[in-house]
Amino acid sequence: MQYAIQTHQLTKKYNNYTAVDSLDISVERGEVFGLLGPNGAGKTTTVSMLCTILKPTSGTATINGFDLVRQSHSVRKSIGIVFQDPSIDDRLTARENLYMHANLYGVPAAEQKERIERILKLVELEDRAESLLRTYSGGMRRRLELGRGLIHYPQILFLDEPTVGLDPQTRDHIWKYIRELKETHDITVVLTTHYMDEADRLSDRIAIMDHGKIVVLNTPQKLKETLEGDVITVRANDIQLLSDLVVKWLGLTKTRIVDGALEITVPNAKAAMPRIMELATQNNIYVESLISRGPNLEDVFLHYTGRSIREDSTRELYGFAAVQRRAIK
Ligand SMILES: Nc1ncnc2c1ncn2[C@@H]1O[C@H](COP(=O)(O)OP(=O)(O)O)[C@@H](O)[C@H]1O
Ligand SMILES: [Mg+2]
Structure with a gap:
């Protein structure tokens, strides 16, 4: 052809x-x-x-x-x-x-x-x-x-x-x-x-x-599909603390802070979301919103280049x- x-x-x-x-x-x-x-x-x-x-x-x-x-x-x-x-x-x-x-x-x-x-x-x-x-x-x-x-x-x-x-x-x-x-x-x-x-x-x-x-x-x-992961976005009163805790206690290392929100890439959002919520509550962090989505091309770009396309x-x-x-x- x-x-x-x-x-x-x-x-x-x-x-x-x-x-x-x-x-x-x-x-x-x-x-x-x-x-x-x-x-x-x-x-x-x-x-x-x-x-x-x-x-x-x-x-x-x-x-x-x-x-x-x-x-x-x-x-x-x-x-x-x-x-x-x-x-x-x-x-x-x-x-x-x-x-x-x-x-x-x-x-x-x-x-x-x-x-x-x-x-x-x-x-x-x-x-x-x-x-x-x-x-x-x-x-x-x-x-x-x-x-x-x-x-x-x-x-x-x-x-x-x-x-x-x-x-x-x-x-x-x-x-x-x-x-x-x-x-x-x-x-x-x-x-x-x-x-x-x-x-x-x-x-x-x-x-x-x-x-x-x-x-x-x-x-x-x-x-x-190659990313094999969901993205959870958390808005809370202490994003940095939550980020540290999530890494330390839940072993979720794919975290980043984007536009004042914590983004965490996880294999399965349904399983991870209650655990994040629980961790926040235990540490007196007030969670304003917690949402999940499938990966988008922004995530793909980040994955392959280590940078955000929006920068x-x-x-x-x-x-x-x-x-x-x-x-x-
Ligand atoms: N006429 C030019 N002279 C010198 N550098 C250029 C010229 N056109 C583009 N560049 C440089 O080449 C790179 C690619 O530019 P460009 O093709 O316009 O990128 P994009 O369309 O993806 O934004 C940029 O770093 C830009 O600064
Ligand atoms: Mg151009």
Whole structure:
């Protein structure tokens, strides 16, 4: 079987700094492939190389059967790109913007009208198609960008942090469109995100990335199953004391304090919770809440890297993609 994307030792260095380090990945046709990692992990650099926006320092890749470097023109025609783009022209209407992109990508004139209708429908912007983009909200813009990336019916769609800065409701919408694309249009999607819930909800497989390398790659389900544990979150008046006691008396060593709460990873939450409660009571610690959940991708990241994905801020999220886009124009 031919892969949609196959990379071999793909590497990008900025001077002496290795942003993407010897990447070997194979993306199957029709899958949603998630690149999950904190800021600075190398996600945007990776997709920028795969989109031919950035030239690899070394290594090779095949996209839709075309060589990334030698056949970059064919690669470009077969892919769609949705990066955050501050250069969107405010003086155009949504429909005009889509026509412009249809022309840019060589969509046959006879097909443009129908395609644009379909896309406006998909991203639910039919009613606002004649409005100037300057009147659009952030969420509407992102929906238009998503539609725009589809105008030439690409075989692969690249989405770089598709829901950053959007409210929860709009995120839900975007997620729905991405799932729809995969199911109804048989398209391969590569998306980057630092939101674990987004990667979890959308991806068929996830590559967790850190410091330019793939740390682990699997389906979201398998990634979580390998942890073999539940996570108990305790809020109490003396978290540090409770943490020490839990380690000392219950032998539960996988503890950490996150946002003022004690998180404990245990093989079985049902068995451990009454014992934690009892221990707290015996030591006059007042427990405000005690809840358990199955492992999530945040736990997976922590397990493989020893760090929390949330430790980073949202700084520079827009920065580099925008700079790179401008550089190729
Ligand atoms: N044009 C550039 N010049 C120098 N360093 C860069 C450039 N673009 C990105 N980097 C660095 O490369 C690393 C990876 O960046 P990036 O691919 O944007 O990560 P992510 O998208 O995962 O947040 C970061 O440490 C970033 O500072
Ligand atoms: Mg990025």
